[in-house]
């Protein structure tokens with residue numbers, strides 16, 4: 021396998037470890053910047069949506085994939101971000117303030133759910149966050165003096181320096197910039213003590229604590245960070261949908277976000293992006309084959325959530341490292357070809373049964 | 379002056395008195411071993427010292443400071459590091475990352491500077507890396523540096539856990555059964571390292587261990603426990619020939 025030769029510790033602290041990575045990512049950015057010149061309005065809109073979900077995916081990945089805290093309430097953070105953005109814009113605040121405010125308000129909401137659930141993990145945390153999502157979606161419905169209740173309200177297009185940022189192109193570029201920003205932020209976190217503390221908490225709370233990691237403090241920080249990033253995605257989401265209504269932020273949306281991180285691959289930022297791609301492409305795929313399916317299946321209500329659910333379950337069972345894990349194995353396979361060994365990417369677990377007994 | 383002392387230490391779990399009336403002190407620079415049959419309360423004493431458990435009675439004193447009420451995450455910063463009986467490494471991180479987590483108690487960079495990965499963070503990271511590399515060199519872990527812990531054999535993981543504890547630059551090191559699961563050669567290697575840790579690094583060690591050969595080889599003093607109480611204390615030879623200890627090990631026969 022190709023490993024860059026290292027001569028200095030600083031090399032491991034770079035954003036792009038292999039020199040070639042810089043070129044590839046640079047190329048990708050150039051293509052993405054130029055793409056709206058060639059792609060039609062529909063695709064630009066869809067890609068904008070993809071970026072927004074990738075941002076939220078990165079937010080949830082930090083919490084679930086890196087810190088091991090499952091949240092089934094992230095639709096609430098997306099909702100809080102979206103409503104904060106839309107309400108503040110409607111009150112005449114400038115866009116340069118509303119979008120950061122959407123992130124900050126949502127981060128505060130993240131602390132509000134993070135602190136009472138500090139001692140919870142696994143299923144208990146999943147249920148608590150699910151309940152939180154339910155509460156927020158209720159608040160969005162019932163507090164109609166502010167949120168417009170069930171009918172919601174149209175989102176004002178933002179303007180910067182007199183230029184109105186309206187339409188799919190505007191959403192595309194805003195979201196792309198935000199996505200790059202969020203990825204850089206996440207990369208910084210992950211190569212800092214904070215990122216290592218997150219991984220430590222995920223893998224062993226008891227030894228994390230014995231290494232000096234304050235569990236309560238770090239879990240709160242990560243909840244705030246994850247919520248803040250998801251809130252930023254929410255602020256952009258408001259412009260993507262252009263009309264906010266509370267039923268957009270339901271459990272199904274939370275499950276879609278969870279699907280992004282699980283199917284994409286826990287514990288990898290690539291996974292968040294792959295997962296978002298999968299999540300946005302699947303409904304299109306279903307729509308395309310729907311007409312060819314037998315009527316009882318193609319017209320079945322709830323086909324889409326069922327397919328999501330089945331894929332999520334299959335993925336957890338058979339490919340726990342998700343799309344990113346599969347991708348890494350494929351890369352390994354190509355690198356080694358034709359000398360591939362089936363056991364190359366299998367973990368050595370055989371010792372466990374005999375030796376792990378004390 | 380002792381580096382560490384426990385006075386009348388006791389803890390109950392429901393009806394079980396896992397540890398009761400245990401007092402001992404550990405002198406700077408010595409290897410102090412705790413032996414005893416399964417369930418004697420050895421690991422529980424470590425969990426009390428690491429403040430994972432709250433004692434029902436007694437006081438803990440380290441380096442002239444009462445640590446009976448200190449929160450567990452501050453223990454490493456004071457200079458007490460430990461390993462775990464059943465290995466508690468960060469399995470989905472690399473060996474290097476595991477060692478760097480051991481540096482956490484020395485990390486002083488602020489949250490916002492980390493979000494921006496400011497030059498101060500970069501400099502601190504390089505310093506942490508230097509310490510981690512020294513530990514890697516000390517324990518001969520170079521070729522596993524970038525391996526995931528989950529892919530490493532058991533014997534290597536045991537060493538990594540020792541390394542992670544050393545990265546905290548402790549004054550007192552708690553080793554819970556460092557040789558369990560290791561083969562004969564690995565155990566011998568472990569004995570050398572414990573000796574080096576004491577002599578070259580000047581770190582005081584409290585070790586829980588079943589392997590009497592290892593205990594005799596490295597310990598200055600040994601304390602034997604049974605049912606949470608002290609049976610005997612002294613040199614390895616004294617404790618091993620103590621009739622109470624022999625009786626505890628062969629199970630009640632005089």
Ligand SMILES: Nc1ncnc2c1ncn2[C@@H]1O[C@H](COP(=O)(O)OP(=O)(O)OP(=O)(O)O)[C@@H](O)[C@H]1O
Nearest residue numbers: 391394396414415416417418419420421422423463
């Ligand atoms: N968290 C706990 N809750 C209830 N009982 C506990 C707990 N921790 C330890 N015990 C009990 O305390 C006693 C001492 O356990 P401990 O783990 O300290 O033994 P040990 O000396 O380390 O044994 P071994 O050599 O098998 O590791 C045992 O009876 C155990 O069941």
Ligand SMILES: [Mg+2]
Nearest residue numbers: 420421422463
């Ligand atoms: Mg034990």
